[in-house]
Amino acid sequence: MRLVRLGAEPTKVGADIRAAISAWGAGRSVLGGVAVLGCRPPGAPRALDAVIVLPRGVVVVLGVDLPEPALKVEAPLRTPWTVDGWPLVRTEGAVNPGLEGLESAAALARSLQSRGLEPLPVAAVVVVGPYAGQVTQPTTDLHRGVRVVAPNTTAILAAARELATYERSCPVEPAQRLLEVLDEDCRVSAADLVEEGFPESADTDLATADTMLIPKFTDPPAAGRFSRRTALIAVASALVLLCAALVGWLAFGRPAASTAPPAPPVQRVDGVEFAQRVTDREQTCVTHSFGDVQRWFEQQPCRNLTRAVFETRVEGKPAAVSVAIVELPDEQSARELRNLAAEAGTGGITDLVAEGRGWPGGPDGFDDAAQVAQQSGTEVRIVQTVWRHRSSTPDDVALRALAERALRLTPRP
Structure with missing residues (x-):
């Protein structure tokens, strides 16, 4: 982890935060x-x-100074902390520091998105001190x-580690452009970033590629090898069984097929499994949209439209x-669509x-759904x-969190 210090810590616990991060050391051996x-990023x-x-x-990190050391801090987002x-009780900042953290993360995410940067997730860590024995x-x-x-x-x-x-x-x-958004004087060389775990180019990341292990072939030990005579006997026995099976098939007719349906493809995001049930790909969006969004597509045709429906479980609930996923001709059109889709009552896909x-047993529909929209280059999700x-x-906290995770899903044919 490389440290770049731009100013003094805005909180007393900020010194502890700096010491904690400094302990990780340079390079990627601990985190990178x-x-x-x-x-103070734009809009923060x-x-x-x-x-x-x-x-x-x-990850944005906010310090919260407690009046004195605490044994137990209860930190919900919907109600005041205890x-x-x-x-x-705070003299400065929001009564609920957790919401302040979410607001800071959202503000930075908007700044990065407006500049068309890599759509990395922006999360928040709120650090309470000078001491907290238990935080729930x-x-x-x-x-x-x-x-x-x-x-x-x-x-x-x-x-x-959990949030990135x-x-x-x-x-x-x-990454260099992202750092400059935080502050124009925040510049780190390409060599230093490579040392901290950033790849030099946008080539396929082998750490995320779907892979299949192929067993390595090894010769069996000499003591376990079949002799030529044994191998010939085995082949002859197999031929006899094959002929018997063929005679039975001709005599009694071909049995009815009972092939089980293939299992749906599954993707995992932050430990949550998403099973893809249906998918579709089109080259037009007008006939698959409604409201103001449909009228917008009449003026700004899309290049491709990929849709899919997944099933999952959140705390045991289905x-x-x-x-x-909408592909548009240029980034300006993508930004316009993203802004339009984010407004309430403007229709959608x-x-x-x-x-x-x-699918049988699936949802009756997506009425009153929680919705999120994200733009990356010429693509809108x-x-x-x-x-x-x-x-x-639409304002269900668990559903909105699920939607933010699902932004990272990739529909498969």
Whole structure:
């Protein structure tokens, strides 16, 4: 981990954060990446103690100064925090520091997206100090990309590893541009970035490629080899059995086939499995969209439209995911579509279930779905998530977290 210090720590616990990150050492042996200390990215609501730029993700780190050391901190996102059973009172910043962390991460993500940079996920780590013996978060909050931890090396390192899980590594050149977004004076050489785990080019990342192990052939030991006579006997026996089977087939007719249907392809994102059920690819978007989005496509035709529906489970509850990937002629059109799709009541891409392409026992539809949209270059991804066999709401925290994960899915033919 390479450290770049731009300014003083905005919080008292910031010194502990800097010491914890410094302990990881240079190079990729522990984690790699670049930690920018004391910066305020464009649009950030406050100065950040650190922004950790990793090959597979970006983590904003916010320090929260407690009035005094605490034995137990309860840190939910929906309700105020409690410290040793008492509500947390702050003179500066939001009452709920977790929401402040999400806002800072979202602001940085928007800045990176508006500049067309590598679509790395931006998550948040909130560090509470000077001491916190135990920090607890609801399980549903963990899926939203924020961690609340004590100011020690192990806790911050574990949180960064959990949150930086993009499907491929960010190459050197986009990483340099990303660092310059944090501050124009934040420049790191290509050689230094390579040492910290960033690949030199955007070639296929072998760490994420689907691979199949092929067993190595080795000669059997001499003691276990069949003799020529034994091998001939074995071949003759096999021919006799084959002939008997052929006679039986001719005498009694061919049995009915009972081939089981193939298992759906499965992808894993952050430990969550997504089974692909249906998929479709078209070269037109007008007939597969509705509302203002459809009218927009009448003026700005797309090049390709890929849609798929997945099934998964969140804390044991079944859910369905609709993924639409739109390829457009240029980045300006992609940004316009992304902004339009992000607005409420503007229509969208018709999911395959609505076109009668569901599966038995699948979702009834994607009404009241949670939706997220992401633009990367000339491509726009729109993801919708719903619960199966129960009602859904667009602001459901668990469904929105699931949708953000599903942005990394790749539909397969």
